[in-house]
Amino acid sequence: MKHMTRKATRHISQNEGLIFEKSSPGKAAWRLPPLDVPEVDAASLLGASERKDLGNLPEVSEIEIIRHFTRLSTWNYAIDLGMYPLGSCTMKYNPRVNEVVARLDGLANAHPYQPEKISQGAMRIMQSLSDCLLEITGMDAITLQPAAGAHGELTGLLMVRAYHESKGSPRKKILIPDSAHGTNPATAAMVGYAVENLKSNSAGMVDVAALESQMNEDVAALMLTNPNTLGVFEQEIHKIADIMHAKGGLLYMDGANMNALVGKVRPGDFGVDLMHLNLHKTFSTPHGGGGPGSGPVAIKKILEPFLPTPVVITKSDGTLAFEYNRPQTVGRVRGFYGNFGMFVRALAYILANGPDGLRQTTEDAVLNANYIRKGLEGVYDLPYSTPSMHEVVFSDKIQAKKGVKTMDLAKRLIDYGFHPYTTAFPLIVPGALMIEPTESESKEEMDLFIESMKSIAEEVEEDPQMVLDAPHNTRVSRLDEVLAARKPVLRWKPSTAEPVK
């Protein structure tokens, strides 16, 4: 590899087997306090229901557990280590103060059913966050109950359905642009709607004429991501809204890309009827290797009767309470009140930023994406020249000529010390490289990224095979996903136990 990176080096890394391979009878990491009530005989209390054996659960000591998970952790890439430009994922800095306040005893140990009298703090947090999110989105009401973006979509479409039902018919279809995220169609199906695809135009935006012709009284709503998954703002958004409303349809906005808009423009102002937010994207709650998230749904007045229960209300005496009696509600979408811990973190993030901080954040996010676009234009194919907001999508068209695909480029990027961008999405761009730096990247880090991507492009010309064989600097080389799917091994079994490698 003649091109060397200034970003990373190789260093010694600890091996570690599966925890089951470290287990042996008699080791323990637990100890219980002495019992302050009489011992009981499980057999006589539970009879046939008594469990005698816990199978292959491990028996290990505390230090082995510390080392096991510490070693495992060092095999991960993370935002804390460097740029994580996964498009559509908004991998921004996760502030540590959020983690501290979420662990305050009164919040971390609060039982969801404790009396409202001693739950005012938690409800106040929910109300404050709701107020902020409504001001940010320009909407009228909100539910914090959904556990993630897709769950928010589900909640939103349930409200769409209930709304139309209240008007006589639930309608049949949801219109979804071909650039949409997979959760959009999947959600529509879960709510019993047919999905009708909407072609994008040459600019990567909704083809308004097509929309005009496809829109009719069977259509319940259009699910639009704005900026869309190409990072492009739907400039004709007002026309789009008018077309939907004219035929009694609703405009649902997938707010996953809200990081491009906060403080600069409000969906409620450009005709959106309902939308979800991803607190784990735009509002800095940590991804934690895949979750948890939180997907509040903000709505216009017309949809308020259909909100899931309960809803936080202010009583005449000024105290807060949960309201359950809402006849037109779509019902609950989750137990209790949602991922409360994420509400705490998102609110802490908003308070740390304030109006000026949030605006600057959005501006930096858009600035970063455009800086990368500028830096890589020409080196990588840019399928849509439409202006980019918070992310930019290239394609592997140029490199594919040498047989090198977006995933191969991604694996090579790992050798350069970066986490790859999002590969092969959106589907309308064959061989997509979807890059979202977020505001959290310094110029220095992005210059290294641009330099690395350029260097890889040269490598593709000089030695495509080396790129195809990447990664070369990781503790495991490229893993065989086909093998994994062909005969799935989804759990460890004593028989298949291997020695520590």
Place this chain on the structure above:
Amino acid sequence: MKHMTRKATRHISQNEGLIFEKSSPGKAAWRLPPLDVPEVDAASLLGASERKDLGNLPEVSEIEIIRHFTRLSTWNYAIDLGMYPLGSCTMKYNPRVNEVVARLDGLANAHPYQPEKISQGAMRIMQSLSDCLLEITGMDAITLQPAAGAHGELTGLLMVRAYHESKGSPRKKILIPDSAHGTNPATAAMVGYAVENLKSNSAGMVDVAALESQMNEDVAALMLTNPNTLGVFEQEIHKIADIMHAKGGLLYMDGANMNALVGKVRPGDFGVDLMHLNLHKTFSTPHGGGGPGSGPVAIKKILEPFLPTPVVITKSDGTLAFEYNRPQTVGRVRGFYGNFGMFVRALAYILANGPDGLRQTTEDAVLNANYIRKGLEGVYDLPYSTPSMHEVVFSDKIQAKKGVKTMDLAKRLIDYGFHPYTTAFPLIVPGALMIEPTESESKEEMDLFIESMKSIAEEVEEDPQMVLDAPHNTRVSRLDEVLAARKPVLRWKPSTAEPVK
């Protein structure tokens, strides 16, 4: 390198420059609350004393700081990553619950001068720890004030001196075995004593005959480490004590190796007059890259009048208080009361273990050392065949024939995924390999260590140069310590600033 290790692999590792190289004017990681009192004009208040400029302090954002120190941390080896067999350092597991309790608001935010009325909790912790340590050592009184082992030695010898002065003369000399740690002679000098060396006998123990002849009324005390730095228990300890006492001398025990004795034997029972403990070794407080530590000094009754002030006492009403009025005290050795945070951790460790846990801990520590000794005997030269307690000392005699020294072997051990043992100490063993596994190592981890050490021995035979060039698997290769000392660069300067490598 034909020998491959099962312990470690190489993995991508982030580069990171000096924080000053990331600084640029206008970036900030801080924000202060609005002032609730009138602004002031520093110039008019401070006049000539007003500082105008803070020089080259950095200006960076929070995420850059998180990444800076996270990246740096990944360049370190640590107990949490694996075996850390530094002889004499007792690198055992540092329990996390210790860290949690040390951070409880009432303890972490307590001011040392706050009224005793609201300091009962802290004093109770100091008293409980003192009681436990006295029971463990078999001594009569204790001071927790010294900040580390060497500081404990200083405190101890100050008491020795005060004791002898009270008897008419401070005496002139301290006897110190040639196997002793450097802090022992250095401390004696600081207290104004001459150091007289004591030869070890062929078994690596104090030569009792020599002691007999060297002991006289000029000798204030003998500083003895037991088990000594060879990991050998001084079997004639009772004779040694008698010889010292016969001539009015005192027996000081360096308790750095107390991990070999806790719960099995008490220094107070075998004639020790005073000793220090290293809470950061035997009692699990973390080393933190070099400190903080805590070096309590436990003493026999005869020395009690000389304890540093203040001393925690119980008042008639049962509450605790600090006693300052002690006419014969050697005085303070540190501000306030010592490294209180370490007291909390050490006590938490003792409570987690209890009598049975502490005994088992000691037994496992000794078992581990002997297991390694057995595993490497013959492969490496064992200069003293005397039975080992908690650590074992080999020499590089066999490998030196090929020009490979203990430090070279150590560097190669790094490639195998281990932190090296202590090199070149104790001085009585030329080319020493001083190995202390502690009780925290599993059989699995030690088998890997033994396997690695054997493999290195083979490599020395087959390819000594490769070993001399080690380490090969680290982000930096062997660093030039001579260059560093010849023209010292002890701070970054704008001029010498280098780009990120």
Place this chain on the structure above:
Amino acid sequence: MRYLPKSDADREAMLKSIGARSIDDLFAPIPAEYRLQRDLKIPRQMAESEIVDWFRERSRENGDGHATFLGAGAYYHYRPVIIDSLISRGEFLTAYTPYQAEVSQGTLQSIFEFQTMICELTGMEVANASMYDGSTAAAEAVMMAVRLTGRRSVLIGRSVHPEYREVLSTYAHHQGLPLATIPFTDNARLDLKALEKSITPETACVLIQSPNFFGTIEDVDAIAEIAHKNGAMLVVSIAEAVSLGIVEPPRQADVIAMEAQSFGVPLGFGGPYCGVIATRDKFVRQMPGRLVGETKDHNGKRGFVLTLATREQHIRREKATSNICTNQALIALMVNIFMTIYGKVGLRELAKQNLAKTTYAAQQFGKHAKVLFSGAPRFNEFVVQTSEDPYAINSRILGHKIVGGLPLKKFYPELGNASLWCCTEMTTRSSIDTAVGLVAESERSVKSAKEEVEEVAR
């Protein structure tokens, strides 16, 4: 803003290289009339110390320091401190879904271990990487059964957590899936006769919970037999994971939908928690959620990857088994660490302490008030019926900084003044005795009041 790694000079330089005159150029695509020309009306930028103070205030308003007898789907168990030490490592906390396996082996291996331990505990053959929570896991498990059986109607035990039932009906309603509820008998177990009567060839599955909402352990074998006899599947929800330490898992179930919050996840006012679905190998392709599988790298070295993605939304879109994308990974890691800490022996001992505390408490309450449903074995919850309104009694108990049992009126009006009490290893004998004392007092006063009335009547 202190999180942003840029100086104004950096911004200038970048705009220049982009060729933009000002940042506004980059927002030009947004129609001018919509661009916000004012500051958002949200609180001003706060210092970190102010943020901490603000939330401390909220924490104090929130029952900080109360003992609790509440369970009902959210359980207060001790959380070993190393859980937070480990999940706070940035490498776990700030990583995304492990799409790029070569730099995500830490997350992937830990999920693989999680899947394995859930299988061991539930007696199932395969478990997924997590679902949002126990309620949505139950709903998705039922949908799974609907797909697998090709049948559409669903039977639910009335002893299933009321909120789980609400969520299921929300999910089912708009797909027009007929739901029917099966009552419970006077030992709180599912009414088998009623089940026999209601089950039809159209029944896709029977959903029960065990231990059920009242803490009672269901007769899973009998229910399974009836379900299977009728070609329906049995879906079992488990809300109190610690019960698995000492209660035989529902091995006869076809799908298990679990809430793992009890395993080291803070109560956190209801979330984030950790749902999981476990089932048989043969059903895996209809399973929702992420799955991690073992594989090899180019050199034959063991490694782990996300697998069977063809079930998921990003591949199958409207044909996916679910729309779930982001799950509860970090919470699953808490659960994983908890299971690792207690392990094979500790988990049983822990469950045994829960059983002992609960048995003692039920006995004590039984001396002064009516403990319902004693006819069947229970784990760590039980129902106490008082003469006085439980809300009134609870407010007196609250005076002792103790939160009493959950009044059941709201969910089960037919049970009158009943409330659901829960004891875990965290419940002290003294708080039990205090609560029992106050209940006893209430009973006495009601009784004497009644007697007085009778007096007068005579």
Place this chain on the structure above:
Amino acid sequence: MRYLPKSDADREAMLKSIGARSIDDLFAPIPAEYRLQRDLKIPRQMAESEIVDWFRERSRENGDGHATFLGAGAYYHYRPVIIDSLISRGEFLTAYTPYQAEVSQGTLQSIFEFQTMICELTGMEVANASMYDGSTAAAEAVMMAVRLTGRRSVLIGRSVHPEYREVLSTYAHHQGLPLATIPFTDNARLDLKALEKSITPETACVLIQSPNFFGTIEDVDAIAEIAHKNGAMLVVSIAEAVSLGIVEPPRQADVIAMEAQSFGVPLGFGGPYCGVIATRDKFVRQMPGRLVGETKDHNGKRGFVLTLATREQHIRREKATSNICTNQALIALMVNIFMTIYGKVGLRELAKQNLAKTTYAAQQFGKHAKVLFSGAPRFNEFVVQTSEDPYAINSRILGHKIVGGLPLKKFYPELGNASLWCCTEMTTRSSIDTAVGLVAESERSVKSAKEEVEEVAR
């Protein structure tokens, strides 16, 4: 025991391979008569939850939640949360002194940055990796001056922290170093005339503190001139590091001994803290403590190592510059992170807020009681003299969960009813007003009492 990674089977196997019959064989070297045949009399093994509960109790007994006006060498400043997030990483927390540079670059580079920032702040050319605390740093700095000058007598300002002076005399006493104390004038600054008088050709150094124990900034130039004129060195102790944000450092000093606790280190009832010594390049070889230096690896790549070890005990033994081995590395890392967070601009703003709060407080107190030493500039501490015994006033203030200033009787009887008050950015106006109100009340009542007496007298 849950920390021990061994099963009994492991122990058996290991004993077997060693060839020992039982573990007792391995303890045979210990003479039988000394071997302990009983359990240690310490508390029984506790569960983690019991340990946490026990210390929570102690924490509650320890003034949890009080506001404080105490300073005097230990200062209550805000600690940004990322300090603990970062130092809690096992790679920093559980590493030893970086003897093996190739696997310790993280610790080494951070110490190098620490040394650099301390130099920038103090105006010195070289700083070490840390000392135990400010008091021992001051004592070691004085010893250093003694070695460098070859002189033996030492002059100390009476305005130096009393405990620092105690420690110095403990260190000096047994080496027979004559110590003399220089008084302070009525503006609390060192009495220059007295200094002129006491300094002799035998004087190795003058030790002062600035800001001194009363918060007053010393006239360092004048003192330096007198010291240097007499061939003595000037050693300056700095106990309140935040002062360096807005107070000119003592650039004329030869050695600076600092306590860096104010930089992100918890009060922690007095420790662990972070001492540091900074000086001129030319004195480095007489400096105690560890030093990190820059160097290169075989490939010319920058790296860092411990250097100039020939000063240290493990090489020089009785000829070492100090016996220090373990230092305060992790605390130095806290300090390093704190300095990095506030940096060039923030540290000045922080210091400015301290100045503002203190100025306001001193003004308010001045309206009702006597504020001493107003003749010279001060940073964040000041001395208030009351008519009533300050202990009595403080106990009333304590009733408001506020800890009043430090009564100085114990250290400076000549100041009568004086106490030392400190304000930092954490001090709220409302607590200042509350404290001032109670002091004012006390003054009024004393006054009226006096008047009554006079009445009677008349």
